[in-house]
Amino acid sequence: MSARTISLPLSTGQRLFVEPDARIPLVTFNITFPGGYAHDPHGKDGLSRLVGRVLRRGVDGLSANEFEAAIDGLGAEFAFDISASATQLQGQVIARNADAFIDLLARMFARLTAPDAEIQKTIREAVSELSEARDNDRVLLHRAFRGALFHGHGYSRSALGDETTLGAITPADVRDFAKRRFVRDGATIGFAGAIAPESAVRLAEHLLAALGTTPAIPATLPPPSAPKAGRHLLFVDKPERTQTQLQIGRLGTSPHDPDHAALLLGNAIFGGSFTSRMMQEIRVKRGWSYGAGSRLPIDRERHEFSMYCATASEDAAACIALQIGMLEKLVAEGVTERETSATTKFLVKSWAFEVDTAEKRLVHPLDVVALALPEDYYSGYTARFAATSREATNAAIARRLPADDLMICVVGTAGDVLEGLQKAIPNLASTTIIPYTAA
């Protein structure tokens, strides 16, 4: 938590965080509820996202259009962000209208009044959006990669759902889930910007009064199981691709791992910046991809490590071989002292841009609660990197990122590249091909 963040107790027992900053007349509001798409009822994937949408399709005597017009008229906007483990409403409003904005949101949460016909319409809208998502190769890639890597775990699910799961959702499901998801229990509220702490308390308590008092849906998840051994290729076949999208990875890090900071540092050296190894080898030296990098997203449990790039189809086989070779070399030889030193400086000094606005500073305490992070996760962030040695980094890489077991996901045109890719991947254990329309 930033030194400027104010944490205030509320009469309802919830936690309120305020980041006052009156430099621009804007108020940011955030309420986070435990549980995300990984907690959707079995066979009803997509329900969390759907409920967030249906809430605004009929509010306390206002039609969907009247409600949206009222929000717009205040110079406000909001959206639900559904992650695997949390459901967040994030909004912004011109400061002079903050009271009216929160009042509208409170009315929205108080009771879901959208009629069945409106709910059914929203479901049809969500179904048709699945088709649109398949137009985007990166969306296809990430969905397929996570589905395969976390097979059977909540992280393998999609916030969008699919045609079958959305088709199984009824208006009664939506109403019931809204009542269970949007409750006071476990909710965390934050305000940032041009708002005084006492006003924030008043508005937070007004909003919380609109929420139910039943226990929250548990947000816990089991740790993901280790994926099957060996290197496995999942090929999403889409016609007419001039480019092949590649994502290669395995399980990554947990925020509670003792080597968490060391692995983040190792990842930053490998694929986390413009000067990283992946960017240099794939983009700068060879011109094979516009973007090239690796990532270690965090959640309540261990999430993924993955490398990503998109290359001309004629370069795909060579590129995938290069990436696997780079990972093998990273694990075998580790990072250098110079890399460690330079990247530590980057991570420590770039922290300034994680805390340069009240809105960004507010995110940290909310994340700590929503993702059950260690209390000092952000406040001790830079100190942990500064204290991480090259040896610790290399040990973390060797322990967490062995290149023997990899999920390799590709979106491309199978007829053009599949055979070459299979030959380019050493020790490939299996290949699965699915049409993009089924991804």
Added chain:
Amino acid sequence: MRANPAPQRTDEFGMSKLEAAARAAVIAVTVKVPSAPWTFVETIAFGTDAIERYALPNGLSLLYLFDDSAPVVTYHSWFNVGSRHEREGKTGLAHLFEHLMFNETKKLRAGMFDKKLEERGAESNASTWFDWTNYYESLPAADFGVAVSLEAERMENLVLREPVVTAEKGVVMNERRMRVEDDIEGIANEVLWANAYLKHPYHWPTIGWMKDIEGFTPADCEEFYRTFYAPNNATVVVVGAVKRNIVLAKIASAYGHMPAAKIPAEDVPAEPFQREERVATLHKPTNGEKLLLGWKGPALGDFDHPAFAVLNEILTGGRAARLHGRLIQTDELATELRGWVSTFRDPGLYELWATARPGVDAGAVLTAIENEIEKIQTDVPLDSEVERAKARLELALVQSLDTTAGKAEQIGFYEIVLGDPSGAFRRLERYRRVTASDVRTVARRYLRTETRTRVVVLPSDESPESKDAEEAAQ
């Protein structure tokens, strides 16, 4: 355009030197006039803050805004060169060049530019569009001098040779595959502008045609560099927690010795008036038909532009907008709808993009859009709709000013396109004066079928005979 400005030039609003001097004298009460080589030009209100404008004898323009809301600074370099300054056969050069600017210089071997910035925790990137090219760094305020020295070094001493040029062409070709060839909206957008503009350089995409990118040589890049990268073709914008005397001293020291260049006079052909609708059809692997419409619209500086922005909000801005309500919620014809009034120096397009739901004919989407346009051309919109639109536009402006980077971008963009660094606030004032009648007037003036270009995207397996139309379009 700000071609070849002289060191003591008339300012961007056409003020005489005398008037500018008079303004400078008035504000000298609060602004310390710098010693040589800088010329203080003016202060310009920017909301409740004030931008200071200075000039070096070599023509470099500086816009400075002190902001100590965080211990950081943003450094922007805007060059008055974009794809509009290219010619047929050499399209995409401004954008390729933007990529090359991150490579070797006389004093920095390849890779050192990014290394020096990253060691200081900096964020940096660049962008190119029709009218301009922009480079930026945001970094801790204490490291301000690093941004100055790096930007000055690459403005003056870039090294352009193989194998860097070939590798960077590969990167750009992959960027093009990602953004255009394999992206339905990207290719539709390219076909739209190529058909809507037949003479004006807005005809070609900023990323360039693939065959042109493939053909560039180091000599092409060198010629482009020597022509357009000079202090008198650039504006530096500094926003952050760095004091004026430090900003002026460091920039003068790094750039002051650079000679001005002779920037060629711009020679952009006028676009002939469009007298009938143009239609192109594409076939792509997709389940849903798409529709992209582009009407000839106003330039950013045109008096009609703010009213057009309000019209766009009424039609497409948010879930309460007319077209959103009609196409997505009521008639259930589309899954996505977006509108945009282009923000270019010359008249651009008003674009509407709609994704039809699977099984819905793009023609049905078009009919619904035309029906809603006819309504707003017939009856003035409700005052409540106009006010809602203005509130959304105000919110967007305030959101853009949350960081030093956001402020620097607003200042630089409006300076390079309109010569008015506080143009964002000027627009806000004009939004407030827009009436319902103004909205109907711009709808009538611009949303005419004969000035429209239409791109329809159909699933690949439909009507093979339409392939001929697709080929003709490209």
